[in-house]
Amino acid sequence: MGKREAQQCVVGELDPESGLCVVKARRRGDQASTLSGVRAPPSRTLPPETPPQAGTGRVRPARTRYRMSGCLRVSRIAHRLIRPTVSRLRRTLPAGARSLLDAAIESATESGSELWVIGGAIRDLAAGGAPAEVDLACDGDPAALAASIATRLGETATVRAEPRFATARVEWRERRLDIAALRGERYARPGALPAVHPGATIEADLGRRDFSVNAIALGVAGPRGGELLDPCGGLEDLASRQLRALHADSFRDDATRLWRGARCAATLGLRPDPETARLIEDAPRWIARSSGRRLWAEFERVAASRRTGAALRLLDGWGALRGVHPAWSLTPEASQALSRRPGPHSPALLLAVLLAPLAEREAIAARLTAPRAARRSTGEAARLLAVRDRTPPTLAALEGVSGEARTAARWLDPAGQRLLQHELRRWERTRPPLDAAALLRLGLARGPELGAWLERLRRERYLGNLRDAASARRAVRAALRHAAEPEER
Numbered sequence: 001m002g003k004r005e006a007q008q009c010v011v012g013e014l015d016p017e018s019g020l021c022v023v024k025a026r027r028r029g030d031q032a033s034t035l036s037g038v039r040a041p042p043s044r045t046l047p048p049e050t051p052p053q054a055g056t057g058r059v060r061p062a063r064t065r066y067r068m069s070g071c072l073r074v075s076r077i078a079h080r081l082i083r084p085t086v087s088r089l090r091r092t093l094p095a096g097a098r099s100l101l102d103a104a105i106e107s108a109t110e111s112g113s114e115l116w117v118i119g120g121a122i123r124d125l126a127a128g129g130a131p132a133e134v135d136l137a138c139d140g141d142p143a144a145l146a147a148s149i150a151t152r153l154g155e156t157a158t159v160r161a162e163p164r165f166a167t168a169r170v171e172w173r174e175r176r177l178d179i180a181a182l183r184g185e186r187y188a189r190p191g192a193l194p195a196v197h198p199g200a201t202i203e204a205d206l207g208r209r210d211f212s213v214n215a216i217a218l219g220v221a222g223p224r225g226g227e228l229l230d231p232c233g234g235l236e237d238l239a240s241r242q243l244r245a246l247h248a249d250s251f252r253d254d255a256t257r258l259w260r261g262a263r264c265a266a267t268l269g270l271r272p273d274p275e276t277a278r279l280i281e282d283a284p285r286w287i288a289r290s291s292g293r294r295l296w297a298e299f300e301r302v303a304a305s306r307r308t309g310a311a312l313r314l315l316d317g318w319g320a321l322r323g324v325h326p327a328w329s330l331t332p333e334a335s336q337a338l339s340r341r342p343g344p345h346s347p348a349l350l351l352a353v354l355l356a357p358l359a360e361r362e363a364i365a366a367r368l369t370a371p372r373a374a375r376r377s378t379g380e381a382a383r384l385l386a387v388r389d390r391t392p393p394t395l396a397a398l399e400g401v402s403g404e405a406r407t408a409a410r411w412l413d414p415a416g417q418r419l420l421q422h423e424l425r426r427w428e429r430t431r432p433p434l435d436a437a438a439l440l441r442l443g444l445a446r447g448p449e450l451g452a453w454l455e456r457l458r459r460e461r462y463l464g465n466l467r468d469a470a471s472a473r474r475a476v477r478a479a480l481r482h483a484a485e486p487e488e489r
Contacts, residue, residue, distance in 0.1 A: 086225070092125060092131060110148070113139055118216070143163070165196055166180060190253065206232060213234045243264065244276050255287040260298065262318065266311035302315075304344045325367050330354070337353055351377070356378055
């Protein structure tokens with residue numbers, strides 16, 4: 001066995017309870033080093049005497065009394081997972097989100113409903129993270145359950161129901177809880193909103209989802225409370241850091257799943273499996289069918305991600321940005337800026353960083369249906385980047401640009417913006433040494449001339465030609481005398 005094969009070998013034992021291969025050590029030549037990790041049940045079985053070079057890939061070495069030996073490629077060894085439980089979920093949630101979940105469990109238990117925590121919260125918990133909130137699925141009416149939850153929480157809780165999609169939301173103390181009925185769905189055409197059909201089983205509900213790692217559920221109320229359900233192999237994919245789409249038409253039905261996939265892959269370090277990679281190559285052409293409103297909602301979620309830059313690099317590589325607009329790509333300046341500042345960011349700031357360097361910024365922002373304030377910040381950042389002088393007229397034209405625009409311009413051009421924005425701040429702090437009342441007392445009349453004098457005095461003070469009010473009064477009197485001299489002659 002050569003050196004390369006030796007470095008790729010591991011030994012370990014099989015956990016009889018979970019069925020996961022717990023890796024104990026990695027062999028490097030004649031030495032072994034400790035390696036902790038968990039691997040979901042692999043796809044092939046080899047006898048213990050199999051030569052190491054034949055045992056690379058996804059293998060399950062033969063086991064005796066749950067002891068095992070064999071070879072796996074280290075690149076395919078997965079990270080250790082934490083088994084999600086209701087108690088562990090409650091411990092990791094912030095206090096407000098925990099109160100919402102507790103109220104939901106009490107309401108579902110009282111009504112005899114089946115209640116599941118689904119998707120991202122269970123995925124993140126299994127990966128060792130701390131979910132910030134939960135999404136729920138129930139076998140009853142989500143609006144009725146939401147109303148019961150709001151009653152338990154008191155007058156500050158509000159409910160919004162969407163009967164068309166069989167969903168409801170409880171908002172309480174700046175927290176929210178989304179509840180959906182267990183359902184199936186159909187897409188009439190690419191990019192259309194789905195037609196939902198409540199009454200599905202939890203297994204069918206999970207089977208309709210986008211990626212296997214999002215098709216995991218934990219029962220929190222009802223006869224299946226405490227049950228961890230993973231019908232699509234999401235935990236196996238999460239353990240091996242794999243992003244796997246559940247359906248061949250997944251991106252055709254809803255191309256915004258590209259954005260969700262990039263966000264998930266960037267946050268958890270996932271890589272598309274070969275079939276999903278093939279689907280991703282074909283997916284950008286379907287983005288044209290997605291509404292700007294849905295694209296902006298996904299953009300906001302990317303901005304709120306802890307790995308914003310990594311997600312955008314994936315989207316750029318997958319062609320998703322060009323799918324939104326042919327002129328949109330991740331510029332080197334934006335990529336570098338975001339690599340130093342992973343996230344989260346405000347959507348307005350992120351939009352300015354991404355679009356300010358691009359000539360088609362307005363068209364891209366319009367396609368995303370970005371809010372007016374975000375578009376304005378993007379335009380202001382572009383103006384800052386285009387400045388080539390620091391004269392008072394230029395600074396006056398830039399006065400009042402938003403904080404997002406200034407930050408975006410600094411990130412994109414640190415050296416050029418450092419001095420410009422220093423001078424802009426100095427200009428904005430500069431006030432005329434005399435106010436309008438003082439100028440009137442010196443003999444100036446009300447009208448445009450008064451405003452022109454105020455701007456002139458501000459400019460002269462910024463340039464250092466006027467130090468205080470006394471020097472300003474002398475300058476005004478001299479100018480008025482000079483203006484009156486031709487009339488006297």
